[in-house]
Amino acid sequence: MNPGRGAGSEDKDRKSMALDKEEMSEKVLAIAEALLNEGGAENLKARTIAEQAGISVGSVYNLFTDLDEVHRAVNMRLLDRLGATGLAAMADLERQGVTDVQHRILAMAAAYVRFVEAHPGSWPAVLAFNRRRATRPGPDAYDALLDALFDIVAGVLKAGDFGLDDKRRALAARTLWSSVHGIVTSGYVANSNNRQAEEIWHQIELLVGVFVKGLEHGGAFAHAETKSE
Amino acid sequence: MNPGRGAGSEDKDRKSMALDKEEMSEKVLAIAEALLNEGGAENLKARTIAEQAGISVGSVYNLFTDLDEVHRAVNMRLLDRLGATGLAAMADLERQGVTDVQHRILAMAAAYVRFVEAHPGSWPAVLAFNRRRATRPGPDAYDALLDALFDIVAGVLKAGDFGLDDKRRALAARTLWSSVHGIVTSGYVANSNNRQAEEIWHQIELLVGVFVKGLEHGGAFAHAETKSE
DNA sequence: GTAGTAATTTGAACGCTGTTCATGAGGCGT
DNA sequence: ACGCCTCATGAACAGCGTTCAAATTACTAC
Numbered sequence: 001m002n003p004g005r006g007a008g009s010e011d012k013d014r015k016s017m018a019l020d021k022e023e024m025s026e027k028v029l030a031i032a033e034a035l036l037n038e039g040g041a042e043n044l045k046a047r048t049i050a051e052q053a054g055i056s057v058g059s060v061y062n063l064f065t066d067l068d069e070v071h072r073a074v075n076m077r078l079l080d081r082l083g084a085t086g087l088a089a090m091a092d093l094e095r096q097g098v099t100d101v102q103h104r105i106l107a108m109a110a111a112y113v114r115f116v117e118a119h120p121g122s123w124p125a126v127l128a129f130n131r132r133r134a135t136r137p138g139p140d141a142y143d144a145l146l147d148a149l150f151d152i153v154a155g156v157l158k159a160g161d162f163g164l165d166d167k168r169r170a171l172a173a174r175t176l177w178s179s180v181h182g183i184v185t186s187g188y189v190a191n192s193n194n195r196q197a198e199e200i201w202h203q204i205e206l207l208v209g210v211f212v213k214g215l216e217h218g219g220a221f222a223h224a225e226t227k228s229e
Numbered sequence: 230m231n232p233g234r235g236a237g238s239e240d241k242d243r244k245s246m247a248l249d250k251e252e253m254s255e256k257v258l259a260i261a262e263a264l265l266n267e268g269g270a271e272n273l274k275a276r277t278i279a280e281q282a283g284i285s286v287g288s289v290y291n292l293f294t295d296l297d298e299v300h301r302a303v304n305m306r307l308l309d310r311l312g313a314t315g316l317a318a319m320a321d322l323e324r325q326g327v328t329d330v331q332h333r334i335l336a337m338a339a340a341y342v343r344f345v346e347a348h349p350g351s352w353p354a355v356l357a358f359n360r361r362r363a364t365r366p367g368p369d370a371y372d373a374l375l376d377a378l379f380d381i382v383a384g385v386l387k388a389g390d391f392g393l394d395d396k397r398r399a400l401a402a403r404t405l406w407s408s409v410h411g412i413v414t415s416g417y418v419a420n421s422n423n424r425q426a427e428e429i430w431h432q433i434e435l436l437v438g439v440f441v442k443g444l445e446h447g448g449a450f451a452h453a454e455t456k457s458e
Numbered sequence: 459g460t461a462g463t464a465a466t467t468t469g470a471a472c473g474c475t476g477t478t479c480a481t482g483a484g485g486c487g488t
Numbered sequence: 489a490c491g492c493c494t495c496a497t498g499a500a501c502a503g504c505g506t507t508c509a510a511a512t513t514a515c516t517a518c
Binding site for chain 3: 045046047057058061066067
């Protein structure tokens with residue numbers, strides 16, 4: 001009734017056994033991430049993975065149903081690590097007693113920028129993905145990871161004393177983070193990376209500064225009325 | 230000395246000739262745009278284009294060197310049309326005597342959102358593109374079209390009387406537009422399109438409101454000082 | 459008209475891709 | 489020792505972008 005070689009096969013430490021199924025999956029994902037980083041999505045080839053992992057093409061399809069699933073799994077790892085990086089940055093500032101909202105959000109954005117720069121090939125692949133999923137329409141683990149990022153920003157905004165209820169603060173967090181995201185991606189689709197990093201950071205500083213100032217002055221509630229002042 | 234059928238071949242109106250080279254190129258681009266809209270970048274196949282255009286595969290490669298070039302040309306057309314749409318929207322407001330900056334920027338963003346919604350398949354393809362061009366590192370026609378969009382926003386910002394020099398106003402325009410872009414794309418990578426449009430618009434309203442309020446209160450100059458007030 | 463010539467269209471062919479599946483090898487319980 | 493079930497294997501298939509020798513067409517010169 002036990003599926004597979006069920007009973008006495010939990011000894012992995014003994015000798016130099018072949019890799020466990022899960023270990024091999026992680027190895028495949030590590031290789032896939034490296035391939036994506038080097039050459040983008042079009043560099044993720046089944047045969048290359050198989051060769052570098054020391055297995056056959058068919059075995060890759062035994063571990064994952066699709067190359068799409070491999071790509072999605074790599075993206076999940078990236079998003080997960082990005083969230084951890086952001087949380088770590090926030091914890092660092094907390095430890096240093098920094099409570100200023102603008103400062104903390106800039107640090108969060110800086111963590112994001114650094115992360116994107118550290119994954120020049122695979123991050124565009126993360127963004128270009130997503131489109132096709134015939135599975136279910138509902139939110140999945142993918143969205144959960146993105147929401148985790150939003151929640152971190154929302155937590156920072158909560159410290160600032162703007163007159164925001166929970167719903168509106170969440171909206172502001174999504175808005176702010178999507179904007180940072182847009183700045184970073186718009187900046188990196190373009191030219192060389194030389195002067196680009198500086199431009200991106202100037203834009204982020206401007207955005208965050210204006211955003212915080214705007215929230216302080218109640219700009220979040222003004223819809224289309226300029227003469228309210 | 231005349232290349233090809235050089236001399237007497239400028240009569241196109243006579244009879245029902247086959248399509249001119251340029252006409253055929255435009256037909257191919259129209260087909261390509263439709264294919265991209267229906268199935269994204271991976272739906273742009275040389276054989277499909279050839280079949281729908283009534284020519285052979287080889288002829289497609291006579292008109293364009295690559296499928297990449299076809300894709301890039303389609304993107305150019307889209308960006309060009311988007312710019313024209315934005316300019317038209319601004320002209321409409323001008324004709325109505327609307328000078329309010331916030332109002333005009335919201336109209337600009339609305340034009341952008343409508344345009345993206347009108348091209349659900351090809352717009353992600355525009356964004357996911359760009360990466361590979363072994364040509365030259367310098368800015369090309371692609372960037373020129375993007376800059377034209379930034380210039381429109383900068384023109385709107387010029388009407389508002391914030392204390393911004395040209396350089397800083399251009400930065401603000403790029404920042405604002407990249408943010409709108411980020412909101413739109415972040416919104417459309419996710420779930421269904423049902424409630425999504427509403428969320429996107431709420432975010433844009435919040436962003437623009439906060440941005441204008443922030444500019445009015447000099448948030449563009451504050452770097453990390455909260456107690457300036 | 460006819461021959462010659464250059465341009466251009468063509469589609470078969472090449473190499474590559476993701477994916478499948480009959481085959482075979484290998485560990486397990488009995 | 490035997491059967492059994494599981495999993496790894498890589499040849500095979502369909503489809504892709506791209507090329508290029510050959511065929512077709514369009515035009516000039518006579």
